[in-house]
Amino acid sequence: MSSNNTPGPINLLKFHRPKLRLNEARIPPLSQQSKQCLRNLVSYKPQKSPMRYPRSRCAAVLVALFVGRKGDLYVLLSRRSATLRTYAGDTSLPGGKVDPEDKSIEDTARREAHEEIGLPPDRRKAPLLCVLEPFLASELIVTPVVILILDNTLRPILNTAEVASLFSHPLFAFLTTNPPFPSEPESLEVPYHTSWDFDPTGPNGSNQGFRVHQFLTGREAGGIKPVFGLTAAMLIRVAAIGYAREPDFEVHPPGMPFTQERIAWALLNRKVFRDACEKEGIDLSYARRLVETTGKGRQDGTEAEELRRRNRSKL
Template sequence: MSSKSKIKLNRRNLPFGSRNYLGYHSQSDVRIERTGKLRLSTNDLERNANLGTLTNESKRCLRNLAAYKPPKDAFPQPWLPFPRSRCAAVLVALFVGRKGDLYVLLSKRASTLRSFAGDTSLPGGKMDPEDKTIEDTARREAFEEIGLPPDQSKVPLLCVLEPFYVAKELLVTPVVVLILDNTLQPILNAPEVTALFSHPLASFLSSTPPASIIRSEPELVELGDDGTGYRYHISHDWDWDGPPVVVDPSKVRHAKTKRTDRRSSLVSDSNSVEPIIQRPKFRMHQFLTGREAGGIKPVYGLTAAIMIHTARVGYSPSPPALASPDFEVSPPGSPSTSTRIAWAFCRPNPPDRPNLLRQALEEEGLAGKVDWKRVYFVT
């Protein structure tokens, strides 16, 4: 572990050092998962005497997250095991704010890092050989980066979400926890993290900036370049390198692309009733933090996608259905996360762009366990 340096932080923006809203979680209030981990259950939330500080919306969010189980068809599957060398995890650490709302801890990556330097991110990293589970990976990385202790009685598990695929051919799994001990002091690992701050979880379902940002950064409520919406949230559509899909022409919309900033040419005649074959796109979202003037970048890409999904699970009015943001999460015909993962394993393996996932399966002796017919069917 790299040397760490203590950084004094504003208590108004962080849970550490402020009032302990939920209190310590006693051993009698937790249950043991088959993995041997402590997980906060929905019954624990009901019994906790300090939950009166939570809003009803926050209570529902925590109950939904504590009860959440990924869909049965979500990866990994016995017929497509994930190679450990291509697995990573991030920790979605939630805490309760002064008014009973839920916040998530976000960090600024050091500018000297080789990848994603200076980006706003969640604590996390690749799986190490000593990690027994993906939760171990997320907790270890959070301890190394921001000093959040892996004590499951103070920071119990809420749920483990479905894995996400990133272009570096990594399979990233979000692990959602709740900070119960708000007296913990962060210790930032300066070579990796240079700042730590919080953001309202519910704001990842809205294109309108939260009240705290409106007060501190009033310019964020100005209209965007197209005359509609707020600049707090924007999105860009990117071409997917997988197989084409058939799309209902009535559902194809204009979308700006990051590379050209022009209207997409893959739009059918509005009077057409014939399905069209289109190269799929996937959408990347961006949310301003209100701290951009201080050098903090917006929440973007993978981190934004994870936070949107966490908020959709938590704030759902009728699980297992997901909550609907006031913006479109994905464009019509966009490949699902499972489809993108399956294609990442199936895609060609040319010498100039080797398939690292396929190579890892071979190196770890897992290739013989893959049912390639089922994998291709998902794509």
């Protein structure tokens, strides 16, 4: 097993937080592309927003990466139990709502992954890479927490009440329209990547549209659903940051609000968020200014708004 002074690909691990015990790492040698991807993720710092979110409406998911046999990065995905009341059977990332005992959003993601798939919350075996900007679900504000599993000998322990099965998918495959698996003859007519737009209208005719992406898993014949919606959006974002490139497809349609504006609008207009903000004493003045300012900028077609939208978020 490698020591702290041993040269080679394993030394990439010194970039991770917290400091790692390299002699405990059990992973294959990393490809050059994977090395750079991990460096980019570790150095990523999302812009801090002045906007506060109600804790009771916050959640986290764990984007657990690991190194495959050829040195490429894969992400763990789960098939939700068919008996769940919501999103039964969907492909998802482990995660859930913030508990009062959680000290950070990272704690939430790790606790949920431990409860759902048995991933140990040991930060030495699965150190933090980065925490991304939050995403908007129907009634939750969800933050992705990205980690790297350093011990490939770990075996899942599934909570079958919540998770039916666990599988993996190449991280890079969320940037391309080419399937990372051999296509079966009967599935050739179904594209690996598809997308479509929802264009709901909010109060005063405000545009609350967004684009939904879907990726096949190659396991559809066995009952595994495609990676879809919020899960797909978060993994596109992780892959784009890690590999420092735009996807082969358009992520965000022109003229639609960026994620921070959609969250601000939800805090102001969706009852579940508005009630939570009122209960927790959250000042919504910044959210109100953001919606008014950016909405006017899009209507006027100003260059400043277009630049701000693209810089703040691609999703």
